[in-house]
Every structure is written in structure tokens, then in C-alpha cells.
Amino acid sequence: MAIEKMRLANIVGNLPDLDETLLRCIESEVFSPEMSVNTLDKSSGFTALTGENRYAAPLKQLYDLAEDVHATLTPVEVPKDFTCDRAVEEVGRICSSTESLAAEQRQLKDQISQHEQALVQLKHLTSLNANFDDLFSMSYVKVRFGRLPADSYPKLAFYDNKTFFFFAFDHDDEYYWGVYFVPVTKVTVIDDLFKSLYFERTRLPDYVHGTPESSLKSLTEMLDGEKKRMTEVSDELSRVRETEGKMLNQSFTVLKAFSDTFALRKYVAVVNNRFYLEGFVPVSEEKHFAESFNDLDTVSCVMKPDDANPSLTPPTKLKNGRFSRPFQMFVEMYGTPGYHDFDPTFLVSITYTLMFGIMFGDLGQGFVLGLLGIILAAKTKWKDFGKIMTRLGVSSMVFGFAYGSVFGLEHVLDPFWKMLGFESKPIEVFDPGTTNKLLLAAIAIGVCCIVIAMGINVYLGFKYKNYEKAIFSQNGIAGMLVYVGVVIAVALLMMFKINVLSPWFILFVVVIPLLCIFFKEPLGKFVARHKDIRPEDGMGAYITENIFEMIEYLLSYLSNTMSFLRVGGFILSHAGMMAVVMALAEMFSGVGNVFVLIFGNIFVMCLEGLIVGIQVLRLEFYEIFSRFYSGDGKPYKPAAISYETDRLN
Numbered sequence: 001m002a003i004e005k006m007r008l009a010n011i012v013g014n015l016p017d018l019d020e021t022l023l024r025c026i027e028s029e030v031f032s033p034e035m036s037v038n039t040l041d042k043s044s045g046f047t048a049l050t051g052e053n054r055y056a057a058p059l060k061q062l063y064d065l066a067e068d069v070h071a072t073l074t075p076v077e078v079p080k081d082f083t084c085d086r087a088v089e090e091v092g093r094i095c096s097s098t099e100s101l102a103a104e105q106r107q108l109k110d111q112i113s114q115h116e117q118a119l120v121q122l123k124h125l126t127s128l129n130a131n132f133d134d135l136f137s138m139s140y141v142k143v144r145f146g147r148l149p150a151d152s153y154p155k156l157a158f159y160d161n162k163t164f165f166f167f168a169f170d171h172d173d174e175y176y177w178g179v180y181f182v183p184v185t186k187v188t189v190i191d192d193l194f195k196s197l198y199f200e201r202t203r204l205p206d207y208v209h210g211t212p213e214s215s216l217k218s219l220t221e222m223l224d225g226e227k228k229r230m231t232e233v234s235d236e237l238s239r240v241r242e243t244e245g246k247m248l249n250q251s252f253t254v255l256k257a258f259s260d261t262f263a264l265r266k267y268v269a270v271v272n273n274r275f276y277l278e279g280f281v282p283v284s285e286e287k288h289f290a291e292s293f294n295d296l297d298t299v300s301c302v303m304k305p306d307d308a309n310p311s312l313t314p315p316t317k318l319k320n321g322r323f324s325r326p327f328q329m330f331v332e333m334y335g336t337p338g339y340h341d342f343d344p345t346f347l348v349s350i351t352y353t354l355m356f357g358i359m360f361g362d363l364g365q366g367f368v369l370g371l372l373g374i375i376l377a378a379k380t381k382w383k384d385f386g387k388i389m390t391r392l393g394v395s396s397m398v399f400g401f402a403y404g405s406v407f408g409l410e411h412v413l414d415p416f417w418k419m420l421g422f423e424s425k426p427i428e429v430f431d432p433g434t435t436n437k438l439l440l441a442a443i444a445i446g447v448c449c450i451v452i453a454m455g456i457n458v459y460l461g462f463k464y465k466n467y468e469k470a471i472f473s474q475n476g477i478a479g480m481l482v483y484v485g486v487v488i489a490v491a492l493l494m495m496f497k498i499n500v501l502s503p504w505f506i507l508f509v510v511v512i513p514l515l516c517i518f519f520k521e522p523l524g525k526f527v528a529r530h531k532d533i534r535p536e537d538g539m540g541a542y543i544t545e546n547i548f549e550m551i552e553y554l555l556s557y558l559s560n561t562m563s564f565l566r567v568g569g570f571i572l573s574h575a576g577m578m579a580v581v582m583a584l585a586e587m588f589s590g591v592g593n594v595f596v597l598i599f600g601n602i603f604v605m606c607l608e609g610l611i612v613g614i615q616v617l618r619l620e621f622y623e624i625f626s627r628f629y630s631g632d633g634k635p636y637k638p639a640a641i642s643y644e645t646d647r648l649n
Contacts, residue, residue, distance in 0.1 A: 002319050002320075003316055003317065003318060003319065003337060003340075003343050004284070004317040004318070004319040005283040005306065006280040006281065006282060006283065006317070007280065007281050007282075007283055007286045007303045007304065007306060008278060008279075008280060008303070008304040008305065008306055008309060008312065009278060009280070009289065009301055009302070009303055009304075010276075010277075010278050010301070010302045010303075010304060011025075011276070011278065011293070011300070011301045012274065012276055012277075012300050012302075013274070013275055013296065013298045014275070014298035014299075015270065015273050015274065015275055016298075017296050017298050018268065018275050020296060021277070021293065021296065021299055022261045022262075022264045022265065022268075022277075023257070023258075023261045024293065025264065025277070025279075025639060026260060026261050026264060026641055028285070028292060028638075029639075030281050030282060030289055031279050031280075031281055031289065031638055031639055032279050032281070032315050032636055032637060032638045033264060033267040033277065033278075033279040033639055034267065034278050034279050034312055035267055036267055036268060036269040036276050036278050037269040039278065039309055039311050039312060045272075046269035046270065046271045046276060047269065048268075048270075049265045049266070049270050049275070053263070054262070055259040058087070058088045058092075059252075059255045059256065059259050061091055061092075062251060062252055062255060064102075065091065065095050065102075065248070066248060068101075068105065068237060069237045069238070069240050069248075070237070070238065070241060071245060073248065073249060073252040073643075074252075075249070075252070075253045076246070076250055078253050079250075082250055084254055084255065084258050086254075087250070087251040087255050088251075088255070090247050090250075090251050091251050091255075094244050094248070097240070098237060098240055101237055101240075104229075104233055105230070105233045105234070105237065108226055108229060108230045108233065109230070111226055112226050115219060115223045118208065118219060119216070119219055121204065122204075122208070122212055122216045122219065123216065124147075124177040125145070125169065125170075126212045129211070130211070131211055132204065132210060132211070132212075133209055133210065141181050141183060142183075143179060143180075144180050144182070144191070144201055145178075145179050145201070145202045145203075146194075146199055146200050146201040146202045147176065147177045147199070147202070148166075148168075148175065148176045148178065148194075148198070148199050148200075149174065149176075150171070150172075150173060150174055150175060150176060152197040152198055152199070153171075153176045155197060156197075162186075162190065162193065163182065163183055163186045163190070164182040164186070164190045164193075165180060165181045166178055166179070166180040167179055167180070180194065252643075253643075256641060256643055257641050260640075260642060261641075267279070278309070280314050280315055280636075282317055282636075289303075290302075290303055314339040314634075315633075315637065316338065316339050316634060317636035318331070319343075320345045320346060320349075323349060324346045324349040325345075325384075325387075326383075326385075326388045326391070327348045327349040327352065327388060328345050329385070330348055330352065330620065331343070331344055331345050331348060332635070334629065334631045335629075336631060336633040336635045337629070338630065338632060339633060340464070341460065341629075341630070342456055342459070342460055342628065342629070344456075344624075347624070351620065351624070352392075352616055352617070352620060353391050353392060354395065354445075355445065355616045355619065356392045356395055356396070356612060357392065357394075357395025357396050357398060357399045358442075358445075359567055359570035359571060359574065359612045359615070359616065360392075360396045360399075360570070360574060360609060360612045361396055361398075361399030361402065361403045361405060361571065362397075362403070362406065362407065362408070362574070362578070363396075363400035363401050363406045363413070364400070364407035364408075365407060365601060365605050365609075366393045366394065366395070366396025366397035366400050367397055368605065369389055369393035369396060370390050370392075370394055370396075370397065372386075372393075373386045373388070373390030373392070373393055374390055392613075401413070402425070402427050403429055403571075403575075404417065404426075404427075404428075405575070405578070407578075407597070407601050408579070408581055408600070408601060408604070410429070410430070410578075429571060429572065429575040430579075435572065438568040438572070439568040439569075440568075441568065442566075442567035442568030443564055443565065443568075445567055446562075446563065446619075447564075449564070449619075449624050450483065450560060450623065450627070451480065451483070451484060452624075453625075453627035453628050454475050454479060454480045454628075455480070456628045457470075457473070457628035458470050458471075458475075458476055458480065460628060461473075461476060466524075467524050467528055468520050468521060468523070468525075468527075468528075469524075471523075471524070471527065472516045472517060472519070472523045472524055473517065473520055474517050474556075475628065476520075478513040478514075478516040478517050478520075479517060481509060481513045482514060482517075482557070483557055485509035485510065485513075486509075486510065487561075488500075489501055489505070489509075514550065518546050518550055519546075521535050521536075521542065522535060560622075560623045563623050564623070567619075570615065574604070574608055574612075577604050577608060578600075580600075581597065581600030581601065581603075581604065582597075584600065585597045585600065
């Protein structure tokens with residue numbers, strides 16, 4: 001529920017120790033580098049370190065080699081004496097032994113692809129009783145092979161006066177395969193004509209000779225021979241993969257580490273024979289990180305406060321408990337909190353879990369949702385999402401228990417509640433008298449969420465001495481006073497018939513706070529003791545603009561509160577959809593009844609579960625976050641070696 005404190009690491013040393021320094025920075029996986037040259041005084045003489053990554057070429061060569069031998073590169077344990085130079089040497093050695101095979105494999109691959117395409121073309125030409133050599137040797141007539149869309153073929157009748165002849169020798173529902181003959185003098189015009197009819201020309205390879213049948217036979221024999229040789233070459237390369245696989249992975253581990261380390265050089269500033277590097281490290285890791293350079297004689301690492309360099313903004317590393325941590329993904333979807341801001345993850349974890357359970361209350365469906373969450377959490381890719389589903393499933397089970405709903409069966413738990421001494425289950429969703437209570441409860445939840453959001457905004461305003469934000473804004477003390485006062489007044493009037501809307505109440509709870517909101521800018525400047533409290537755009541423009549803003553604020557208080565009616569609405573919606581499923585199931589018997597119940601539950605879980613999840617997230621973002629949260633922080637991304645095997649750009 002907090003943002004982890006950072007320390008600014010200043011690292012200075014001699015250039016010969018730079019590579020080792022960078023390697024230790026990246027291996028620590030806690031160092032978030034900053035552009036050092038941008039933070040130093042220009043008169044200091046420091047310049048940005050430049051240079052070409054000398055590990056990029058051998059790494060690319062290794063990627064090509066792995067592709068040729070169909071090897072999957074993975075990081076492995078590497079002996080201490082396995083240097084980068086040796087990795088380059090081993091990659092070169094293996095490449096030289098496979099170079100000719102790899103080149104032959106690529107050539108065969110291209111040839112097989114071309115010949116297979118030619119084979120498909122020739123199969124449509126077998127009915128043509130002609131010699132290709134004779135056709136292509138004509139001096140005054142050009143020949144064009146290809147296919148014409150079936151709907152274009154009848155259109156050729158409109159061009160009887162044109163100097164061409166089209167002969168179709170094969171067709172199906174989509175295309176006519178054929179050839180057209182055209183005089184050399186008219187070839188450009190006729191080619192354009194056939195293009196307009198979407199004619200797809202087939203260009204026969206130079207190695208096609210004789211009749212279509214003889215060409216087809218000879219090409220088939222050629223293709224069979226190429227495929228046989230391709231198998232032989234692939235087998236030889238596979239043997240290379242089996243014998244050299246360990247060496248390839250060791251070389252990959254070393255080269256990737258040095259290549260990624262070299263990429264950190266862009267953050268380094270140098271002068272003479274000295275380098276300077278700075279970045280942020282979490283407080284919990286500062287001691288271990290600083291001590292990692294103790295054995296380097298020329299390297300000094302000094303840990304400073306996070307605000308030691310005013311030009312740098314510390315990155316944000318969220319620090320939450322076990323329950324809340326998975327919900328960080330929702331917070332980061334909106335934006336990363338600023339380093340000095342409030343982390344809303346804990347608030348999201350509670351409110352999201354609560355509202356989802358209320359809206360999707362079903363003991364059986366909640367159990368399935370939680371079980372799916374446990375399964376997904378076992379897979380690293382969906383780990384956080386699975387943990388969220390598990391929590392939502394438990395919440396759905398709790399409220400489903402209160403609703404007495406198990407897979408849409410609304411009365412299956414009635415005996416249990418009677419056994420406990422209750423006349424009926426606590427919440428009867430289909431009871432008309434319960435509907436209003438559910439909707440009022442939904443509004444009450446919304447009011448609590450909005451007030452909490454306002455309270456956080458007030459806290460942040462005072463924390464950073466932004467009195468306009470804390471006191472006079474629509475989400476500050478003035479706005480909270482208006483909102484809470486009106487809500488209490490309405491609640492007392494509706495529930496207890498107590499009217500507190502006296503002139504004095506309206507004056508102090510409504511009018512004066514609204515005037516404070518209206519004049520929040522000059523009032524904020526006055527409290528902050530600014531010399532000039534006048535609005536920046538002039539009083540006339542300020543008043544005109546704020547009239548419309550006040551109307552927007554008042555409408556937003558109402559609309560934001562009413563938005564939470566969807567919490568109660570989805571309770572009724574869920575119960576209604578399951579009632580439809582039950583009604584459909586009653587129309588069948590035996591296997592049909594079970595089939596409708598199973599697939600009906602699956603349908604409701606998938607459809608409404610998704611809708612409810614989105615709607616709750618909308619409430620979080622628009623009704624809660626919008627009151628205090630900006631999400632404009634810089635995420636904490638420490639330098640680390642990435643062993644992804646994507647090709648280098």
C-alpha cells in the first residue's frame with residue numbers, strides 16, 4: 001500500500017573498469033539508470049559515451065546459426081573461464097562448419113518453393129496441346145498465361161472487336177485458367193484490358209520446356225530430388241544442433257549479457273579517463289548494491305537521498321501486500337502513480353473485490369471463477385490475473401451465500417438458513433421490497449467511495465501545500481462539505497422525514513462552499529500568500545468560465561453518485577438472466593435439462609462476468625480515480641539482461 005523509497009546512486013570510476021561496473025549494475029536487477037550527461041553541469045567537461053556495440057554482430061551471427069540448425073537458445077550456467085572472446089570464437093567455428101550446409105538449405109528452400117508454385121500452375125495447363133518453346137519463340141504474337149475470375153469471363157464477349165484471342169483450358173467456380181494471344185503492336189492495350197478484368201498473370205519459369213505434360217513430369221522428378229536432398233541437409237544440421245547445443249547456449253548466455261550491458265553505455269558520461277553513472281536503487285537494496293563494487297579499486301558508489309538531484313524524478317516502485325499486489329495491473333492500466341503520490345492499489349483491491357462480489361453473487365459460479373483463477377495463477381503469464389480471479393471468486397461466493405444462489409438455483413440454501421434459525425435467506429433478490437434496498441445500498445456504497453476519494457485528494461493537497469486543491473476545489477473540503485451535506489440532508493428527509501434544509505444550513509453547507517469552489521484560484525493564492533491573487537486570464541474570463549464549470553460540478557456530483565446504481569442493477573440483472581436459464585431448463589427433461597443448465601451457467605458466467613468486470617473497472621477509473629489520481633509517474637524499470645531470442649534490429 002505504499003511506494004518504495006529510492007536512493008540515488010552516483011557511480012564514478014576509471015574507464016577500464018566501466019564494462020565490469022555496468023555488468024554488475026545489470027546483474028543486480030535493481031539499478032534504474034538515468035541519462036547522466038543531461039544532469040551534469042555543461043562546464044564540467046563530461047560528454048556522452050558513444051560507440052558501436054561490438055557484441056551485436058556475433059550475436060546476430062549466433063541467431064542466424066540457431067535458425068539454420070533449428071536450435072532454441074536458452075540461458076545456461078556458464079563456467080567462469082568462458083569469456084566473451086571465447087564465445088565469439090566458438091560461434092565463428094560452428095558457423096564455418098555449417099556455412100555451406102546452411103547456404104545449400106536456403107537455396108533448396110527457395111528452389112522448392114518456386115518449383116511447387118510452378119507445379120500448381122502446370123497442373124492447370126495439361127489440357128493445352130502445345131509446346132512452350134514454340135509459343136514463347138513467336139516474333140509477332142505474345143502469349144500470356146494466367147487465370148481470370150469467373151465473373152469476368154462473360155465480359156470478354158463485349159470485346160469481340162479487340163485483337164486478342166482467349167482460350168480457357170480449365171475452370172472451377174472461382175476462376176478460368178487459360179491463355180490469351182495478342183499481336184506485339186497491341187500488347188500494352190490488351191494487357192491493360194485484362195488487368196481491368198482482374199486477370200492474374202502466371203509467369204512460367206525459364207526451366208519449363210516442351211509440352212505441359214512433359215514439363216510436369218520433369219518438374220515433379222526435380223522437386224522430389226530437391227526434397228530428398230533437403231531432408232539430408234536438415235539431418236546434417238540437426239546433428240550439429242545435438243553436438244553443439246550446449247556450446248551454442250553458453251555462447252548465447254555470455255554474448256547476450258555483454259550486449260545488453262553495452263546498451264547501458266548510453267547512460268554514461270565521460271571526461272578524460274573517468275566515467276560517471278547515476279541511477280535509482282530501492283532503499284531495501286542500497287547496501288547490497290553499493291557493496292557490490294567494493295572490490296573494484298577505481299570505482300566509487302555513493303548513495304544519496306532521492307531528491308539529491310532536483311533535475312531527476314525518482315521512478316515509482318509499488319510496494320503492496322499479498323492480497324493487493326495483483327491489483328497493481330489495474331492501477332498501471334490507468335497510469336503509474338507519481339513517486340510522491342498516493343498508491344491507490346489497496347483501495348482498488350478492496351472496492352473492486354467488494355463491488356464485483358455484490359454484482360456477481362453466486363456461490364457456485366463464484367467457486368468456478370475462483371477455481372479458474374487458481375489454475376491461471378499457476379501459469380506465469382496469467383499469474384496476476386489468475387490471483388485477481390481467485391479473490392473475485394471468493395467474494396462472489398460470500399455474496400452468493402447471502403443471496404442463497406447456487407448456479408442460479410435461488411432456494412437451494414433455504415434449508416441451511418432455516419437450520420441456523422433464520423426464516424429465510426438474508427437477501428431475497430426477487431422480493432419487490434428488496435429491490436429498493438439494493439439500489440439504496442448501491443448508492444450508499446457510491447457515496448462512501450466518492451467521499452473516500454475526496455478525502456485522499458484533501459490529504460494530498462495539504463501534503464504538497466496545494467491549498468487550492470485541498471480546500472477550495474470541487475474535490476477538496478469545500479466540495480466534500482457540499483456533497484456530504486446534501487447527501488445527509490436527503491437521506492434524513494427520505495428515511496426519517498427530518499428536514500434540515502434551513503436557511504442557515506443552505507448558507508453554510510451549500511452556498512458558502514460553492515462560492516469557495518467558484519473562487520478557488522484567487523482563494524488558493526491568498527492562502528498560499530501570493531502577492532497577486534487575481535486569476536491569470538482576467539476576472540471576466542474567469543467568471544464566465546467558472547459559471548459553466550460550476551454547472552458541470554453540480555451535475556457531476558449527481559451523475560457520479562447515480563453511476564453506482566449499476567451495482568444494484570447488476571444484482572437484479574444477474575438474477576434475471578439466471579431466471580431465464582432456469583425457465584429454459586424447465587422446458588426440457590433429462591439430458592436436455594442438464595445441458596441447458598450447464599451451458600446457461602457458462603454463458604452467464606462468461607458474458608456477465610466480463611461485463612461486470614468492465615463496469616467495476618469503469619467505476620474505479622471514472623468515479624474514484626478522477627477525483628485524486630493523475631497516474632503520471634515514471635515506472636521503475638531496472639536494467640536487466642533479457643534473454644528473449646528475438647532477432648536484433
